[in-house]
Amino acid sequence: MTQRFFSFATTLSALLLLFCLGAARLEAAPLTVEVVGAGGNHATVVQAAPSGNGARAAELQKAVGFNLSILPIVRLLNPNGVPGGAAVSSPSGEGVDFNPFVLAGAQLLITTHWSDASQVELRCFSTADGSFMFGNRYSVAGGENGVLDVAEKFCADFLDAVIGNGNLFRSTLAFVKTDGARKKDVWAVRVNGRNLRRLTNMRGEALSPSWSPDGGRVIFTHIDKRSHGLGVYSMGAGTVTRMKFAGNTVIGPAYMPDGRVAVSLTDGRNPSIFVLGHGLQKEGRLDSNSAIDVSPSVDASGSLMAFTSSRLGGPQIFLKDLRNGAVRRISQVGRYNSDPSISPDGTLIAYARQEGGGHRIYVQDMVTGQERQLTFGPGSDEEPAFAPDNYFIAFMSTRNGKKELYLTTRYGGEPRRIPTGPGDAAFPAWSPARK
């Protein structure tokens, strides 16, 4: 816990906030913010009562609150716990008494001011010294999506300020949802449960989705009663193409940053990782041995690939440098490590280790070689997936009896459930971040 606390505090204390970008960005003096507190690895946040002429103020308040509540680094406080109430005299912070918010345990205060029905200003303050962290003015479009869009934009800006990257709210998750006996399809959802939708509807079972670098396609394994296939879903056309390969085995496809695909196929006697070209034709085998090689995960530069291999006996995590072909073992503890996900910046690898009561997620720092346990069950925690921000990690867990998706961080923040609707959910995969 101390280590996690230290890491989080270090991240935040190193944060330099820049307020000169963007016309809508509200004026503030640059400052360095350090958020510390009893919570250790999370910040306590309270939302002030909104002010101004916002007919949809309550709607936005709720949406922002919900988005923040799914972040493992945030503990959202009930505004009723603020002595004297959570209203502020000025949303710009001028003359605001921050002491009641400190007494309520809040480290961060978010104010909302509606200039008119379609313009809203959201600001974030550190309650310790009343300093202004960041703020923006947002235009609120009409319709149901207007408020929800603003809530996501603000929370992306919030993460930009707090961890240096707000891409969590600029990405979409593909995942696999069970839809009856022997039927699984690929679905998509935002991290806050928004825009939940089915992508495929096929007989058989879809597994292991992966987004193309441009976000235009999702590839996946598809298993019917007699064969494995490589499914390719086109976001634009809404159609699926299914390809079969000699050997009848297709496991864990993963797009590479240049648009090619790494996937386990069987050419002869054992599942090995092949590279498929832009037309999904075989270009070559990445490693030649007689063991099982599966689950490739490639960093954003395309130079490092983590994968699972049984070349030393049971399944362990390995890292291949695609520039020079060098392979080294990553997981050193335990007899069964699998499901690797390399962070886009190539500095961390998350994976699942089999332990007594199921699997647990671990992460290894490629620079220091240090390993950290991120999840502790109960049930089984599997299939970790690094978000495009290199910070958050989605994974599948059975901690509540059924398979569901959860969100944690590279430091092991308290897992929060990602809403995916009814039906078992597994194999989270993040899309590239929208610009």
Place this chain on the structure above:
Amino acid sequence: MNRTLRRSLLLLLTVLLMAGFGCAKKQVDQVDAYDEDELAMTESERQAALQIGNGVVYFEYDSFTLSAQAKNTLTQKAQVLRQVPQLRTTIEGHCDERGTQEYNLALGERRARAAYEFLVNLGVGAGQMDIVSFGKLHPAVSGGGEAAWAKNRRDEFKVYKPRQ
């Protein structure tokens, strides 16, 4: 859009894709064109199919080695398979629930392939068999514990008469 038209368009798309990217023709399949490929069996074929389908081959944990009992079971199947070359067998590889999905798919593939290769060595035509791994997707027995796990680490044999 009716089904026939949709299939035609998919087929056209597939052909265009193959032409564009130079894929082998067999590589590309349609979305849902894997079914409706079976013919009705005669009574004698049905009896043979039952004999081939009966008898599951079991494996040790994280292993795809055929035991003596497994080899005996496969030898009996081979005798029947050689007599009905018109029938086709899908060898399904399965795992218990403990591992993760993707590694188990690979392990199931090796279990199915172990049986396939043993049967080929006994003279069964390679073209008479397919292999498919389901990993831990389809346990024979639900629940945990070694008794259930032992029944789930297995090869099953599904027999059909393909439309030529």
